[in-house]
Amino acid sequence: LGLECIVYMGEVDVRRQQPNVAAMELYGAKVCAVTAGSRTLKDAVNEAMRDWAANFENTHYVLGSALGPAPFPDIVREFQSVIGNEVKRQCEERGVKIGAMVACVGGGSNSIGFFSPFIDQKEPRLIGAEAGGIGPGVGENASRMTGDAARDGIMQGYKSRFLLDDDGQALPTRSISAGLDYCGIGPQLAALGKSGRIEFTAIRDEEALEAVKFFAKNEGILFALESAHAGAAAMKIAREIPKDQAVVINMSGRGDKDVFITSPVFRPEEWNQFLHAEIERLESNKDIHDAKIMTK
Structure with missing residues (x-):
């Protein structure tokens, strides 16, 4: 279409996700490494919004996650719901009863779309896997709905649950997966978590890595590290689901993009x-x- 595409990405994430960066550049995008702050997703969002605010006459901000100011959460949820709608249709066609649906949750785009057609039903169980990082301490994880570090706040144009200090500033986060390494969560997911419709669990880095190996060996599928958090959560709850019901995992990304992280x-x-x-x-x-x- 002849439209210029500028992608802001934290410098840390540029380094650890070189395959993604190379692909974006091959497609014609300009990737800008953000060196401010923690140099991860939060800071990339900040820089993108600054660019948009300075050039709004000829620029549009495209947000891939189900967060940010209205109407972005609704737009992303609606477009991503194609995932959940297809799961629902295929299971109905095959007579498969779903016991639980599991998705990783960073900002929440894949999970809210995956869960969307089932939210107003009492079943199945909807389970969101957050980044448990390397531990429960501040700066060791990116868990907003589990643990006791998060609080309600307003940041980057929306109100939700965030990892914030006493002054309302974003706390540092940590996750082996770049896509889950974020201090906030989509407001709709936060509300559904508070109401109890979505269950949240924190998955540690080592658990996600074990899930990568498990599904590669047993299913021939190489999960992205983000999606592997969902895989690990599914493995935890699988025994709780009756054998005549299915556990559906949303594999939201392929693991080849994470080769620089998993190979070492x-x-x-x-x-x-x-x-x-x-x-x-x-x-x-x-x-x-x-x-x-x-x-x-």
């Missing part, structure tokens, strides 16, 4: 050797340098 954990020696070999190859290969000059 799963294959540390091989990954170290690979990186050193690549550095040596790049430094000694003049053909690559010449090809770049010709391309320019």
